[in-house]
Amino acid sequence: MELKGKIRLVAFLLLAGLLTFSGIVFAGTTGKIVGKVVDEETGEVLPGVNVVIEGTGLGASTDLEGRYFIINIPVGTYSLKASMIGYTPESKVGVKVSADLTTTVDFKLSPTVIESPEAIVVTAKRPMVDKSRTSTMHIATSAEITNMPVTTSDGVVINTAGVVFDRIGGPVATNMSTNAIAEVQMITGGFNAEYGNAMSGVVNVVTPEGGPGLIHGSYKFTTDKGISSIDKDKYDFGDNNHLLSLKGTLPFLGSGVKYFFSGNLYLTDDWGPRLHKLDHHKQQTYRTQGKLTYNFTPTMKLTLGGFKNRRQYQMYNHNYYFNLDHYLSTLEKAEQVYAKLTHQISKNTFYEAKLGMFRNNWTRGVVDPLLTDEDKWWEDWKFKIPLLDATPADSLHVYQDRDQTWEYPLAVPDLFYNIGDHRFFENRKTDQVIFKFDITSQINYNNLVKSGFEYNLYKVKRHYNSLPADPNPFLDVYEFKPQVGAFYVQDKLEYKGLVMNIGGRVDFLTHDAKLWPSETELPYTKMNEHPEARTEKVEPKITFSPRLGVSHPVSETMVIFFNYGHFYQMPRFRELFMTLNPNLSRANQIVGNPDLKPEKTIQQEVGLSNQFSADLAVDLRAYYKNIYNLMAMERLPTNVGTPYDIVRNLDYGTVKGLEVVLKKRYSQYWALNLSYTLQYAKGTNSDWFDQYEIHARDAMDPVTGLTRVFPQKTYYLDFDRRHSLIANLSLRFPKGFGPVVAGIHPVQNTGLNIVYNLGSGLPYTKRDYKGNPIGEKNGYRQPWTMTTDMTLSKSLRLFNTAVTFSLEVTNLFNRRNVLRIYPITGSPYDDGYQVPQVADRGISKDKVSDYQWNFEKVKDLNGDGVISQREEQIAYENAYKFYVRDPMNFGPPRQIKIGMAVDF
Template sequence: MKSYKPLFILSLVCLWCVSAAWAQSSLIRGRITDKRTKETLPGVNVSVPGTYKGAVTNIDGVYEIRDLAPGDYDLKASLIGYTVQVRTGVHVEQGKTTQIDFSLEATVLALGQSVEVIGKKPLFETDITASQQHISSEEIEQKVVESVTDLVGEQLGVVVQDNKIHIRGGRADESLYIIDGQSIKDPLSGYSNTLYVNAAAVKELKVITGGFDAEYGQAMSGVVDIETKEGADHYSGGVSVKSDNLAKGLFPSFNTDIVQLTLGGPEPLTRRLLPAIGLRLPGKLNFFLSGYGNISDTYLPQADKLYPAKASYEKFAPRQENDWHLMGKLSWEIRPGRKVSLSHDRSVNINQGYFTSLATDIGGFPYDYSKMLDHYNTLTKEANLTTLQWIHTLNSRTFYRMTLSRFFTSIHSAVQNKHWSDYQEGLDLLPILYIPDSEGNVKTRYGDGFYDTGDAEGWYDYFSDNWTIKTDLTTQPNDKHSIKAGLEARYTDMQVVDINAPWYGESGLGRNHDYFRVYPNDGALYLQDRITYDGMIVNIGLRYDYWFPGKYVDDAIKDSNTVTITDAARVKYKDETFQLWGLRGKSHLSPRLGISHPVTDNDVLYLHYGHFSQQPKGQYVYAKLRSTSEATYQLFGNPNLKPTTTVAYELGLKHRFNANQTLEVKAYYKDMFDYPTAATVRKYSPRYGNISFLMYVNMDYARARGIEMRFRRRYSQFLSGNIDFTYALATGKSSTPNTNLLVAAGKVSEKPLGESRLSWDRPYRLSTDLYFDMPEKANIRLAGVRLPEKWGVTLRWEYESGKRYRRIIDVANNVYEKDEYGSLSDPWMRLDLKWYKEFELFKTHLALLVEAENVFNARVPRIINPVTGRPYQPGDVIPVSWYDDPDDLPATNPARYDWPRRVMTGLEIRF
């Protein structure tokens, strides 16, 4: 018994310690009142997001949340009929009671429609079941960006290559851009960035890279949800001017000028004019206007003059790259809970396609035309989005939204705005070389790989006119469920005229051409339910997408003279489609499930499983369906294409060290099925006999997997930042659906039989953003010297793996490695910087700006020499084909590197 005495005493001590700790457990207590009447509010739900903890106020409006470990928490107070209020950064100490009172404001809006945050913005949201990143207008102002595309390119899981955005290993057409609730996805190319939106017009940007809800469709890799600014109850505006010409003597100039104007506030006509004649509109009517222009000669050679599609546009094309954006919005809150808004976005881009990709062309600098850029194409791209939206709150639990929109986009590409019949054949004549061989015979060779006379080959004109009606309803029948249901329908008028080398042949339509005008329509229905359990949130959804290719396709299927449609294809089309209102349609069902579960008071585990799909690009369906050319190698559209689908899995963990420091780690895996690719189709035609041709079919697949980490910290009221790291792999059968066409034309030796790395695969990226802001009256001293006030610095540093390429293993025989993109070029690093200093003059805000991109002038590769694995340098060994093949990648192409260092200085005025 004596031997057990020390153990018994030790047990009593431990029990006493535990009891003492329990007795000293912390709690949060408070009283909740009505902001206007000051009366106490019983029945208010007070929760600690990300934990199981919570309480409900009693009849005296008092609540208590017990058994909290020391640390920093957020508190959320919600009651039907009142604005939800979130109090952030509540500090709890061991054994102490923290008093937190709320004063809630009554509202007629549905619960959750209006949220008030008191304190600093939470670093992460604990109830989200997807990977999403929010960027506010305040954060955007601190960044060195000009467009929404620039912002998206900085986010976790995003790769920018050849001016295209790839999200989590997906192709560039797999993302969806939404502006104020409306899609701007181009039905022909599948690209979503057809409307140029300047970053200053954005109120909030949400980038969802995984696990998006059922309300989002026609996307497999990511969603970019843009909310534009609107006018407030007071007037505000500003002018910003930036240029790289102001510091021309210190840094290289690319003749770049950027101007931006904004103005918003109460609409003056109805506020002043109508009351003057005895008329008054109920409620509040506000407006917001934004204008933006960005013109530059770029770092590449320029044409003497550009020739836009309309003569009236010539004044908007003074430089090599010309980007314009205009936005206007009217918001009328007729009374609380009823709001109507009308907005219009318009962008015009005029250039020569150096940094633009088309549906049928990857774009890029036309090095073989660099001696005669005035005879190369001018590209005019226009986009218009008009949106009319009505939001109506029915009661404290339900509201709905109805939207009617028109999205119009067009592209015209021509040499000097000529008709294709006026083109002259491009010729490479000079110099003339006479090369003797060992036997004394002389061989004559014309040209040096650069065109000397004539015009470029392409003439292209395209438009799509898209009308969409969309409605959704959100209701919260009880405290457990939040249900959202919606439907949308889109009608499209789309036309393409594509002429190549019009001087060839006798048809007058050149060596290769295509023409079609089609009227497809598509839409969707969806239902999702957000279920809140004690300690768990489940987000479950189901989406049904439908698509009618249109009468153009139906008639081609019925017509036995359509050469590219086999009898088997006609049967398949009928079997795999349904008929409605005289048209044949296709559909797809996509289930989605997300779960968020707090593991501890400071850890949240979430997972998501979902099916995502999108209809085939118009180019893959309609191309050459009813037009054939004289070209030897052609690729035909296929009406039988099925939707491309992705099955994605994601697991993530969020950890909060304290209110100012968080870490998020997530892993994902994606299977992508039914990718279109070119395949040989053979048939017998009574007119042509046995024929074979290349057609798009659903035969390719791809996979993407990766790990992403983000560490965020607010060091103080002056300094904050984040560190992002991504490791990812993207593999598949091919990087382009045109591989077999390139094989047939002799451009590629063979298509890989198995999976290989995709061209945009970048295994790793490490980046950090630092924001330093010295506010007014900070009174900070360094070595006894008081630092100036109202200035700040932003830094963004990136380190990323290099570009994929196919290495040459035998230079003499021009033998490449087996995998198409089996090698990586050297990694690259760059730093961007922004400095600003603010002043006040006559109640007007002034700011001096300095923005520097690629501060250390890093040479980021765009074209890789497959012998050395880096961009060509003088003296490097080069492939045999680069010596005399104008169709290959010439060694001295100035576009082999990305932008060098750019320094912009400017002035901003705001009121």
């Protein structure tokens, strides 16, 4: 890296804390502690005991029945102290609080004649069975995430039971780095009324707050540079990841302003390698994020935060192998600022008022090499200009039409796109203002009520062009201002033998797009030139979602739970607004529908949690989901002669399954989380775009001559992974562990974490040589996939500073996982088509130009200056084998990185 680049890197890491971030700001971020205090000798309840969370202003006194509760506690690990005159104080350390959950901490105080200044200290051990939970929830704490072989919040979610991930799609800008996470909650069962606009689950990422002291922090750096020197061809992916986090208290405004900041810079030459390192697969990402908190009074707190992220990455397409610089790249920029006021009105009640602004700018197209230096990671890439938007001054920066006829290094035409640009450009912009208000009240010891509302105002823009080198392209340009809001109320009832979560939620969506008076009788062919043709207003969409969760503790170590709920997801803006005024002089137009209904899921779940011993527990759950109003495509005829496809709520699906999770808490140097999921997912379509492809390929009925109508039938969906097994094994060897060699313990402070993923193959439809389906749709299965990831770490103290060295290996055994196959053969290597006979083109050195011979001579196997028919055939067969051996059909190979982390 040049000197200026190194200076920019150092400056970035030092200044990351000047930019602020909120994770998923408007989800739950606090929990509750309840308990009971009794006399250790008599067992009688003790009223009037002071219970405080040390280091905070939070606390409570026990009531006449010896009970207490503390609400509005930020996620984290605390020390809890109980004290009363005449009794020895007792502190319980290591008390963990999770968002939206109840932690129970009971005390038994010993009487004393003379008050002892020393408190009894007990390490709290949280029960592995949470009696307050009424649905399936997986929680990963910051300590657990640190030990996992992952770098982002997505990596944590992928390794969760019940999550299906295809490992094919590109990254997203709002993904969070692990050094900015206090806790990740993955709610895969039913969820409370507070959460909406989701049907399958909720991921709640909680960011840390600042701590005591002026500054504490950590810096971590991982790279494959040292490993690549062993075998550059195998392990050199140009991977470098920097993570910096800072927290503390600034000595301002009396009690001080707590801060938390983090920065992440990730640079790689290949963000998703397949069989080997891929060309045109760079990624350059920075994330800057943080939070400021200030307590005006012990009961009022202001939080300010925000983030500024930028991710730009190149994309690979095997058809462009010899022309990848003219294939797609993506730039996504996301930023947010917010303010949150938390006011504890009384020990029983507090409210939160939040105001935030979010902006996202997403562009995908072909990068302009004349305006972009891809080695300067701090600069945004510039894209080529569609012909329709260009001026004469832009002649060097416009899209060029692509072609397969020109010859390339394999000297065989008509296989690869070897000149021109890929036919795609799109820019989407979203501006969002959100206001949310929540109030929580512990009405009595057993009854916690929470209610709130939110309002979101959006401005969404799209500029889409799928033929940017054509003066008459598929074009879509729009700007709309949708509004989305919700109101909810929920009540959590907690008794010794029963916990209930009861709630309801109302959501609404309205916008300024309009409908045509008739969808088939259109006044113009080129509707894009007459947007005034849409005159009919769209009625607001309003939904009501009842939610119910019940938990029954059968014993101190066993709980059964049940939940039922309706869950809605509002239509995506793209499907609402895209191509509302199509140009019907072009066929195969896809038109959005401003009148789409929200998609709906009705879910039932039943489960059991049982703790067998102090450190071993099992969770069982069974679930069933009915999914309605899924989007699909309907082809409509028109009076102007050209049919088009419109998005409708036509499809239906069901998902049912069984999940088993075995958890062994850390003890005797090891911990284990083992999960198995059996799932069946069926529906009438896997994606709303499926029907469009059928219409475009086989639109007309050969008997009637009319648009073909396909009967609706359920089949296994594309994401129907029947069996999933995930194992997370952690070995931790503390200080003083192991044999002594030369006066030291070489194994102490060493950790090993292994994550194993096993999944059955996803379904596909087998086809014959004409493309016709064979048997049932999605009636065949791809091969199973298996990956093993490992992190080995060793911690030392150097110059009174904690330093950790690590070795991270993904796909440890270098398994070649198949992600895509050809539907004719079921193989990732062979598409099933017979290589055609190639004619003798009569090419020889003395008959063509020197320029052409430079391409053709690669086929001259015997060096006689003449390309025979046999040599033409061999060249074509070799080129075709290379063509069908698409590396994107396979998963990532083994990757090895070394790292160092410093805590200060």
